[in-house]
Amino acid sequence: MTGNPDPSDTHPATGLDDVVHQRVRLGILAITHEARRVEFGYLRTQLDLTAGNLSKHLSVLGDAGLIEVEKGYEGRRGRTWITLTAAGGTALADEVERLKLLIARIGTTDVPQDR
């Protein structure tokens, strides 16, 4: 039999985006989505990361076009603000949907059967 497989038959894990499906980067997207706009320091505190580590994750998300980084000054203090792009919002929504599907799948079909 030929033809495309029914999307509902594919496992949700097959559609996961490696850029988003990572604890820290998903956290960055979730915080930025809720906050509309978030400062670098807030992300570092909430995600318990070093500045270097957070910068690397931000670069990955920025290169993928999921966030925008804006650097500026408040008084004499430099501040970096992160905002979510439309693509970032979509990627976050897709990831959350897939996670819910995965959990539902684990709860139903992937339960080990008694033999």
Next chain:
Amino acid sequence: MTTASVPADGDPRRLLSDVRALTRQVRLDQRVTWLALLVLATVTLVGIPFDWFGMTVRCLPDGSCEFSRRGVLYYWPAALLLAYATIAVCYVRAARARGLGSRVLPYAITGAVTTVVFTAAWVAAALYLPSHPLPEQPLPYWWLLLDRLLTPWSMIGIALLVLARLERNLALGLFTVGYLAMVLLVLPMNNGWGPPHWGIRAGMALPQLVSAVVLLLGAAGFAAARRRHR
């Protein structure tokens, strides 16, 4: 059973739980609920003397009195617009100081719209009622509710419901439902309260005082809850 593997770091339950926890924390950090209630309580308290001294009362020989609450009309539109602007600015500044954006703008816009609605209703009533007096028979209950709804005290509650929705703040939602039930169903905001010898001015001031105290208590409660959370 699928062979697709999910790394330990990507355990879906943990990831989803992390997303929910982080989202909740952001919402908590964005809130300055106590400040919004404090500003609204202050505006309500300051409005009492405006209503008292701005009210014109004309008593007829048969013992009945007619009154016009011009003080409400002159004070509340400007006071409410100023209050919503103050709340919006404080919310944005507080969120910014914590490193976050803010979601308060729709609340401020709703507040401004409800202010325009209440003002338009009061101006229309002031223009219409002198030439079309209300009938002598008791007014229907829905009329009484509508009359109370179109007061600044109820409009404060309507806008607070929007703030509770924006903040996904269940506690504020419950507080606001209680507040609205009080100003719509319990307190006679539109026709006074108290023993007859108090007079119309005191009778009108008392419900306003109660509503201001409730807002103040709400502000104190939310401030205490925030301190405990920190």
